[in-house]
Amino acid sequence: MALPSSPTPHQVPPTRLTDAVIVGGNRIPFARAGGKYAHVSNQDMFTAALEGLVARFGLQGERIGEVVGGSVLKHSRDFNLVRECVLGSSLSPQTPAYDLQQACATGLEAVISTSNKIRLGQLDSAIAGGTDSISDAPIALSEGLRRAILKASHAKTLGARVKAFAAVRPADFTPAAPSTGEPRTGLSMGEHQAITTARWGVTREAQDQIAFNSHHGLADAYDSGFFDDLVTPYKGLTRDQNLRADTTLEKLGTLKPAFGTSLSAPATMTAGNSTPLTDGASVVLLGSRAWAEARDLPVLARVVDGESAAVDYVHGREGLLMAPVHAVPRLLARNGLTFEDFDFFEIHEAFASTVLSTLAAWADDEYCRTELGLDGAFGTLDRSKLNVHGSSLAAGHPFAATGGRIVATAAKLVAAKAAETGRVSRALISVCAAGGLGVAAIIESAAAGAESTEEATK
Amino acid sequence: MSDKYISLVNGGVTGNLAKKLGLPRPSVLRRQVTGAPLVTGPVLVLGGTVGSGKDADAVAQILVSGELGDALDVRRSADGASSVRWGAVVVVLSEAVHPDDLSAPVRELGGVLRALAPGARVVTISRAALADDAPAVAAVRQGIDGIVRSVAKELRGGATGNGIVLTSATDGEVPVTAPSVLGALQFFLSAKSAFVDGQLLTVSSSGGTTPASWDRPLEGRVAVVTGAARGIGAAIATTLARDGAKVVVVDVPAAGESLATVANQIRGTALQLDITAPDAGAKIIDHAVARHGGIDIVVHNAGITRDKLLANMKPETWDSVLAVNIAAQLRINETLLASPAFVDQPRIVSLASTSGIAGNRGQTNYAASKGGVIGMVRATGPLMAATGGVANAVAPGFIETEMTARIPFATREVARRLNSLQQAGLPVDVAEAVAFFASPAAGGINGTVLRVCGQNLVGA
Numbered sequence: 082m083a084l085p086s087s088p089t090p091h092q093v094p095p096t097r098l099t100d101a102v103i104v105g106g107n108r109i110p111f112a113r114a115g116g117k118y119a120h121v122s123n124q125d126m127f128t129a130a131l132e133g134l135v136a137r138f139g140l141q142g143e144r145i146g147e148v149v150g151g152s153v154l155k156h157s158r159d160f161n162l163v164r165e166c167v168l169g170s171s172l173s174p175q176t177p178a179y180d181l182q183q184a185c186a187t188g189l190e191a192v193i194s195t196s197n198k199i200r201l202g203q204l205d206s207a208i209a210g211g212t213d214s215i216s217d218a219p220i221a222l223s224e225g226l227r228r229a230i231l232k233a234s235h236a237k238t239l240g241a242r243v244k245a246f247a248a249v250r251p252a253d254f255t256p257a258a259p260s261t262g263e264p265r266t267g268l269s270m271g272e273h274q275a276i277t278t279a280r281w282g283v284t285r286e287a288q289d290q291i292a293f294n295s296h297h298g299l300a301d302a303y304d305s306g307f308f309d310d311l312v313t314p315y316k317g318l319t320r321d322q323n324l325r326a327d328t329t330l331e332k333l334g335t336l337k338p339a340f341g342t343s344l345s346a347p348a349t350m351t352a353g354n355s356t357p358l359t360d361g362a363s364v365v366l367l368g369s370r371a372w373a374e375a376r377d378l379p380v381l382a383r384v385v386d387g388e389s390a391a392v393d394y395v396h397g398r399e400g401l402l403m404a405p406v407h408a409v410p411r412l413l414a415r416n417g418l419t420f421e422d423f424d425f426f427e428i429h430e431a432f433a434s435t436v437l438s439t440l441a442a443w444a445d446d447e448y449c450r451t452e453l454g455l456d457g458a459f460g461t462l463d464r465s466k467l468n469v470h471g472s473s474l475a476a477g478h479p480f481a482a483t484g485g486r487i488v489a490t491a492a493k494l495v496a497a498k499a500a501e502t503g504r505v506s507r508a509l510i511s512v513c514a515a516g517g518l519g520v521a522a523i524i525e526s527a528a529a530g531a532e533s534t535e536e537a538t539k
Numbered sequence: 540m541s542d543k544y545i546s547l548v549n550g551g552v553t554g555n556l557a558k559k560l561g562l563p564r565p566s567v568l569r570r571q572v573t574g575a576p577l578v579t580g581p582v583l584v585l586g587g588t589v590g591s592g593k594d595a596d597a598v599a600q601i602l603v604s605g606e607l608g609d610a611l612d613v614r615r616s617a618d619g620a621s622s623v624r625w626g627a628v629v630v631v632l633s634e635a636v637h638p639d640d641l642s643a644p645v646r647e648l649g650g651v652l653r654a655l656a657p658g659a660r661v662v663t664i665s666r667a668a669l670a671d672d673a674p675a676v677a678a679v680r681q682g683i684d685g686i687v688r689s690v691a692k693e694l695r696g697g698a699t700g701n702g703i704v705l706t707s708a709t710d711g712e713v714p715v716t717a718p719s720v721l722g723a724l725q726f727f728l729s730a731k732s733a734f735v736d737g738q739l740l741t742v743s744s745s746g747g748t749t750p751a752s753w754d755r756p757l758e759g760r761v762a763v764v765t766g767a768a769r770g771i772g773a774a775i776a777t778t779l780a781r782d783g784a785k786v787v788v789v790d791v792p793a794a795g796e797s798l799a800t801v802a803n804q805i806r807g808t809a810l811q812l813d814i815t816a817p818d819a820g821a822k823i824i825d826h827a828v829a830r831h832g833g834i835d836i837v838v839h840n841a842g843i844t845r846d847k848l849l850a851n852m853k854p855e856t857w858d859s860v861l862a863v864n865i866a867a868q869l870r871i872n873e874t875l876l877a878s879p880a881f882v883d884q885p886r887i888v889s890l891a892s893t894s895g896i897a898g899n900r901g902q903t904n905y906a907a908s909k910g911g912v913i914g915m916v917r918a919t920g921p922l923m924a925a926t927g928g929v930a931n932a933v934a935p936g937f938i939e940t941e942m943t944a945r946i947p948f949a950t951r952e953v954a955r956r957l958n959s960l961q962q963a964g965l966p967v968d969v970a971e972a973v974a975f976f977a978s979p980a981a982g983g984i985n986g987t988v989l990r991v992c993g994q995n996l997v998g999a
Contacts, residue, residue: 129796136799136809139830171803306792309811313795377830 099369101196102527103382106489107134108363109315110322111477114215117318118360123152123159124166126315126362127212130485131170133313134208134364138378144173146204149191150211150364151180153480153515156219162212184514185431186389187211188363188484193387193522196367200384205372209488210364211481217360225253263515265395270402270431270515275341275350277400278434281441285349289333291433292354292474299471300326307470311489323357323477354433359477363485365492370527381496383527385507387520388412394517399452402435404519405511406442407452410459412521418507420462425494425508427487430473435513469494484512484520491524499526542939542955542962565961566697568733569658571971573754573781578728580626580656581612585644586664587634594715595631598664598724601716602629607725608753617651624656627728632665633705633715635679645686652693661700662727663687664715667741669707684739691737691994692959699736699960701727706743713983718747722980725753731971734936734964737994740984746927747884747982756978758783761831763823765814766841768794770940771890773801774966775838778974780805785831789814789823790841814841814867820874828880836977837875839868839889842908844942849903857904864908865915872919872930885928888976889916890969891988893936897997909934913988920986929985931976936992937963958993 109129112118118126127150135141150163159165164178183190188211195207221227226249233245262269278288302308303320312320338348339355366378373380390408392399405428413419420426428436442448443459450457470490473483491508498506506526513519548557548564557564569579582602586595595615602611614620628651630644648661655661668680683702691700703723705713713720719742726732727740750756762779766772767788776788786807790798795811802809810826812819827834842864845856868889875881894902895909912932919930937943937954943963946954955963972991975981 132803133795133799133809136802139802139806139808141803141806306813306816309792309813312792313799313809313811314793315796319793319795377832379829 096201098200099202100383100527101199101367102370102373102380103384103488103492103524104366104368104373104378105134105138105381106311106363106365106485106492107137107313108311108482108486108489109133109361110312110318110320111359111361111479111482112318112322113477114358114360116216116322116360117316118214119216121214121316121360122217123155123212123214123362124162124169126214126360127163127166127210127364128169129313129315130210130212130362130364131166131172131208134366135171136313137310138366141171142173145176145208146206147195147198148172148176148178148208149181149195150209151182151187151191151481152211152213153182153184153187154213154215154218155182182481183520184516184518185429185478185480185483186512186514186518186520187481188486189387189488189510189512189520189522190389190484192365192367192384192484192488193520196384199367199369206366206368208364208366210362210485211483212362213479213481214360215358215479223253223255225249229253263394263401269340271340271350271355273394273401274432274435275344275348277403277438278341278350278432279344279346280400281438283349283434283437283441285347287437288349288354288433289330291430291436292333293328293330295430295468295471295474296325296328297471298469299324299475302470307493311493321476323359324475328353350432350434354474356431356473356478359479361477361479361482363482363489365485365488380527382492382524385523385525386412386416387522388415389518389520391519392517399517400438401515401517402431402513402519403438403442404517405513405521406439406519408519408521409443409509409511410453410455412523416523418523420460422507423462423509424466424498424506425469425491426462426467427472427491427508427510428468429478429483429487429512430468431478431513433474436467439511487512488522488524495524495526544952544955545962563956563961565956566657566695568697568960568962569730570733570965570967571730575730577607577609577725578611578626578660579658580624581614581620582728583614583617583625583628583651584631585628585647586631592631592634594633594664597716598629598631601721606749607721607728617647623654625651625654625659626656627660627662628655629724630661630663631715632663632683635665635683637675638679638682640679641682641686648690652690655694655696655698657696657698658730659694659696659698660728660732661690661694661698662724663702664720664724665702665704666712667704667706687739688737688994694959697733697960699727699732701732701735701737702739703727704739704741706741713742713745717742717745717983718749718980719744719983721749722747722975722978723984725980726975731975733971734960734968734991734993735972735989736959736992738990740989741987742983743985744924744983746924746929747984748979750979755783756980757836757974760784760835760977761787761827761833762836762838762977763787763789763827763834764838764840765789767801768798770942771935771938771966771969772840773797774970775840775973776801776807777805778967778970779836779838779977780807782974782978784836784977787823787827787831814871815862817870819867820871823871824874824878824880833883834875834878834880835883836886836888837871838973838977839871839887839912841867842890844902844905846901846905848901852904860904861908861911864905865911868912869915872915876919876922882926882928884979884982885923885926886977886981887916887919887923887928887930888973889930889932891932891934893934893990893992893995893997896934896988896990916988917986924985927982929976929982931981931984931986932988933969933972933976934988934990934992935964935969936990936995938969939963939965957997958995960993962993964991964993
């Protein structure tokens with residue numbers, strides 16, 4: 082009897098990569114801080130986003146491979162936040178979950194992490210997303226009061242307990258207010274961006290134009306029904322509360338500068354061209370092709386690749402929100418792509434000037450040589466492909482929820498484009514984040530065609 | 540939204556008081572509970588005498604055999620059963636050819652009316668009076684309509700009276716054992732028809748099939764319900780799911796939150812869609828086929844009211860109601876009828892309204908749309924017959940919903956009592972009638988309208 086040549090029956094076969102596809106997404110409309118969701122928790126919002134997704138795709142009782150998401154502003158009581166949301170949803174209670182947090186990139190990172198597990202075959206399905214509430218933000222006690230309470234709780238006698246509290250001073254009753262300031266610089270994100278804005282000479286007019294495009298792009302998308310299968314109303318809100326469909330360049334031009342007023346350069350950043358604080362949640366449904374096909378679920382796109390970057394904003398070498406500028410060239414080079422290969426660019430509008438600084442940096446010969454290590458300018462992108470259905474300036478930006486919003490929108494865009502043109506369509510996503518972080522990803526239409534399977538060890 | 544009056548007059552001190560004062564005392568209606576018996580007592584089948592009434596014997600045989608789900612205790616005569624509380628009386632008059640033939644069975648029915656159990660049923664089975672019938676034949680057949688409507692008004696204790704009318708079809712006379720006659724009989728006998736009273740349902744062909752299980756007649760079927768986020772639409776979706784259907788719930792994007800809740804409760808899928816969009820039909824078909832492998836049942840429930848006296852009605856008030864309530868349905872039906880996916884004994888069930896039959900002050904636009912629905916199903920039914928399909932409408936009367944809860948108290952109280960059951964119906968009552976029309980057993984009932992109104996005094 083001939084022996085089997087190879088591999089031996091005991092050898093685990095090499096890992097092969099399989100496509101991670103985007104089935105669809107769901108979010109609740111984003112509300113202005115202190116608005117419609119003022120009394121709603123992160124758990125409520127993320128559960129609502131999940132429930133809308135379950136209803137859209139008929140996932141009741143389904144065991145999903147993993148649900149991954151998180152929030153940037155998180156209460157200490159919200160440990161295991163995402164798992165608690167799963168338990169409160171119509172999904173199978175046997176669905177595992179974990180929380181992650183990467184500031185404003187949380188949602189996109191969740192998509193990349195889960196799709197990587199799907200590509201490796203560790204998961205057949207996943208839900209990635211995020212939720213954030215400014216209105217329901219955690220408020221910490223002052224350091225003095227906190228220490229006293231901890232000391233008292235460890236005290237063994239009444240006397241010791243009284244003594245612990247005796248150390249508390251009136252000033253200790255002032256809570257430590259939450260701040261959007263960077264811990265290492267004390268500067269708010271807006272002030273950081275104002276420095277970058279000045280560095281790149283971004284004009285007020287260009288910023289207002291970005292804001293105008295964002296509002297009108299988003300409003301048109303709502304009017305055309307684009308969001309009918311991406312957004313589920315919540316608490317009486319049917320569209321993003323921040324959306325101003327009737328805004329004009331004139332109106333935007335009347336707003337007073339909000340950031341950068343102490344710089345020597347003219348202050349150009351206003352409440353109109355900066356993203357307001359927002360509450361909301363979003364989720365994206367991912368799976369292997371086989372999983373989606375077995376459930377008759379649509380396949381919009383596949384997650385091709387992702388890249389993160391970080392910059393040294395602390396010593397002022399680079400702007401706080403400029404990390405995606407570094408991530409994107411590395412991501413594109415690895416995949417052999419240029420800007421020409423993309424139909425859509427989704428650059429998160431933390432501020433209009435973030436988008437414009439990013440574009441300016443990529444177009445700058447010297448900067449690209451010295452900072453990015455490239456041969457010359459990375460390139461300019463076709464502005465008609467940029468944030469076509471609006472972005473954070475119009476929709477708002479509940480930190481961890483933004484990635485899910487963008488990924489679901491981009492997946493629908495590339496699927497529609499591919500159906501229309503009959504060829505593969507691609508979107509580049511870039512999200513800047515606090516801490517000098519940035520995450521970028523490529524997604525590609527994937528409705529038809531053979532699975533692109535490769536060996537991971539290649 | 541609950542009718543407190545019903546609980547007051549049905550119990551304790553207030554109940555006795557109401558009785559002494561001679562106040563109307565509406566009963567708590569018998570409603571469908573899975574596993575509960577089909578009827579509340581023995582069934583009396585009248586018509587001919589034993590051995591001579593062939594149709595009556597056939598019906599009695601079917602009731603005994605358990606073909607309608609339960610094997611029933613059936614008697615062919617009330618004689619010697621003085622202490623019996625009858626669960627139902629089925630009066631088979633399909634062989635009557637002269638008004639004289641009514642005398643014996645109808646007087647026998649009269650003799651047992653005081654011996655009906657609460658929630659009992661009186662159901663007649665007769666043939667339609669047609670213009671080419673002999674005058675005596677047409678007279679007796681038309682006379683039966685009058686009997687049903689009058690008897691239904693005499694009944695108390697939540698009992699109802701309805702009739703099944705067999706008409707001649709191209710393939711000859713419809714037999715009393717045709718699937719849709721049995722389906723209609725099952726529906727009228729059961730608690731599912733709690734708020735259907737004084738109605739005549741026409742069976743026009745031997746089409747349709749009796750289901751393998753009367754508890755889950757829609758097993759394996761895919762249904763779409765528009766306007767399903769709340770009220771009657773949500774009840775329809777829930778009832779179709781209970782009957783075994785996979786349900787796609789549709790509503791405008793703005794109602795998405797409650798739509799998702801309904802979808803998750805019934806393990807269906809939610810489709811946020813404005814049905815007035817030109818491509819709404821295609822989107823509905825695409826979703827149902829892609830996600831559930833087909834589309835068999837479409838329930839046009841979505842509707843709006845914009846009440847105004849015609850003298851004060853603005854163009855947009857008129858137009859919006861017509862656009863949502865009838866034009867959208869016509870457009871979607873056109874797409875459905877052209878679709879190769881909608882050919883396996885398909886069912887269209889539309890929501891009409893008694894306002895579309897009787898008219899209502901301040902509702903010309905609504906009445907036009909709902910009258911339009913009745914015309915639409917009458918004309919759409921024949922277009923579906925080739926595929927074993929049927930289109931029918933359900934016309935609700937006064938139903939307890941969020942909409943009717945907004946009617947001022949006194950007006951609402953009066954409206955509630957203006958029918959033979961002296962109360963408003965519940966959304967589930969409408970849903971049960973829709974589910975019946977959606978079932979395989981309704982394949983011989985086409986282009987008709989069934990009122991779910993407790994025999995409201997207004998209307999036909």
